[in-house]
Amino acid sequence: MIDLHLIADKLPAFFGASDGQPVMSTSDGLLMTLQLLALALLFGLALSIPLALGRVSKNRLVAGPVWLFTYVFRGTPLLVQLFIIYYGLSQFDAVRASWAWQYLQQAYFCAVLAFTLNTAAYTTEIIAGQIRATHWGEIEAARAMGMNKWLMMRRIVIPSALRRALPAYSNEVIMMMQSTAVAGLVTLADITGVARRIYSDTYMAFEPFLIAGALYLALTFLFVALFRSAEKRWLSYLAPRKS
Amino acid sequence: MFLQGYLPSILEGAVLTLKLAGAALAVSVALGLIGAMFKMAPSRPLRLLAELYSTVVRGVPDLVWMFLLFFGVQMLLNDLCAAMAWPAPDIDPFVAGVLTLGFIFGAYMTETFRGAIMAVPKGQMEAGYAYGMGPLRVFFRITFPQMVRFALPSFSNNWLVLVKSTALVSVIGLNDVMYRADAAKSTTQEPFNVYMVVAGLFLAITTVSNLLLRALEKHYATGLKESEL
Numbered sequence: 234m235i236d237l238h239l240i241a242d243k244l245p246a247f248f249g250a251s252d253g254q255p256v257m258s259t260s261d262g263l264l265m266t267l268q269l270l271a272l273a274l275l276f277g278l279a280l281s282i283p284l285a286l287g288r289v290s291k292n293r294l295v296a297g298p299v300w301l302f303t304y305v306f307r308g309t310p311l312l313v314q315l316f317i318i319y320y321g322l323s324q325f326d327a328v329r330a331s332w333a334w335q336y337l338q339q340a341y342f343c344a345v346l347a348f349t350l351n352t353a354a355y356t357t358e359i360i361a362g363q364i365r366a367t368h369w370g371e372i373e374a375a376r377a378m379g380m381n382k383w384l385m386m387r388r389i390v391i392p393s394a395l396r397r398a399l400p401a402y403s404n405e406v407i408m409m410m411q412s413t414a415v416a417g418l419v420t421l422a423d424i425t426g427v428a429r430r431i432y433s434d435t436y437m438a439f440e441p442f443l444i445a446g447a448l449y450l451a452l453t454f455l456f457v458a459l460f461r462s463a464e465k466r467w468l469s470y471l472a473p474r475k476s
Numbered sequence: 477m478f479l480q481g482y483l484p485s486i487l488e489g490a491v492l493t494l495k496l497a498g499a500a501l502a503v504s505v506a507l508g509l510i511g512a513m514f515k516m517a518p519s520r521p522l523r524l525l526a527e528l529y530s531t532v533v534r535g536v537p538d539l540v541w542m543f544l545l546f547f548g549v550q551m552l553l554n555d556l557c558a559a560m561a562w563p564a565p566d567i568d569p570f571v572a573g574v575l576t577l578g579f580i581f582g583a584y585m586t587e588t589f590r591g592a593i594m595a596v597p598k599g600q601m602e603a604g605y606a607y608g609m610g611p612l613r614v615f616f617r618i619t620f621p622q623m624v625r626f627a628l629p630s631f632s633n634n635w636l637v638l639v640k641s642t643a644l645v646s647v648i649g650l651n652d653v654m655y656r657a658d659a660a661k662s663t664t665q666e667p668f669n670v671y672m673v674v675a676g677l678f679l680a681i682t683t684v685s686n687l688l689l690r691a692l693e694k695h696y697a698t699g700l701k702e703s704e705l
Binding site for chain 2: 305309310313316324325411412414417428429432437438442443445446450454
């Protein structure tokens, strides 16, 4: 039923090796998924900290647009966002003529852009929620030390909020890792993309997608373990007391 | 003319998407309740089975599940029928989509319902048994009405993720909103407008869902407010 030879034969393709077909690059498969994920998370987190500060701002002109951004990006499917960027923007001659076109015509760039904006929207809400939940005592203490608003944000509020955001953020990272699978639908050769290519070459569905599923499952377990040790490191003061 | 007359077709697709999501939700709630009961069952094999289901399903992306189940199971059925010399079955993409999405989100619902059932005080169920109710009657009259409040926040989240996941179902050839958008994109040469309309439709669905679910949460929290005052 399941062809083990085919699995053994095609497994290297998921790790950037040639499977007899011309390879697009040696970063095919697992490496591509990890690359897309790492770039999206890096830029997404960098964007979301200032956005979270804007989201909790009392000034409506600042908080409103950030709310709209997170609302729209959390309320629509990632696939639609990716298609708007990858297919949609080519509709405008102005975009095609601009300097940005050399990037926007690449599926890789569009995928990183879509994933970044998507994860930034979710992460902004996570961090903003934790900033709002900052204990009033910490803020009073910071004021009593004579800190101004920005110093207090930088030294007290943000570090504390980021630590407490860790459990929710670990969920977001795992969700994002799984979401990168849609990159396989815009010609990219991530894990899902490689599996699809093998499927269209061999007309065998079980084997390639079983390998893909196993790889994603392994990545999920890896991230769960990583975040568990990160929580031990940074959140141990919130852990239930050992008897 | 806006989108060269493709708007009705896209709207029809959106209706199909909504139907698909609704039917998948029903399947996932049923699977989630069964999964949650298995997870808390006294029998060890049942617990392991439920654990395996909720862990493995949640650890693999929806898209990979769709490819695996839709193409894989179809091939398996074809092989089976060829071996039995039966005519090859024609799987309806709608039914396949409902079952696939229901199977995936049943795993998320399992976790939702398990947490919610555990949050209901045990004495409530014991009182039900003391009145001579059977396990099913205790579940539907006592456990279920009280667990809804605990389940709703996570349930709402699952529903919103489910709605957004339906966008992926066009890969299995269903005539849904993404499939029609693809057709409209090729003909009109206006991909931006087409996908913005699709995004707007999804945003409308999620907005209405949010409003309804918030009202529902309020409804199920009525008893709580008095005790909190």
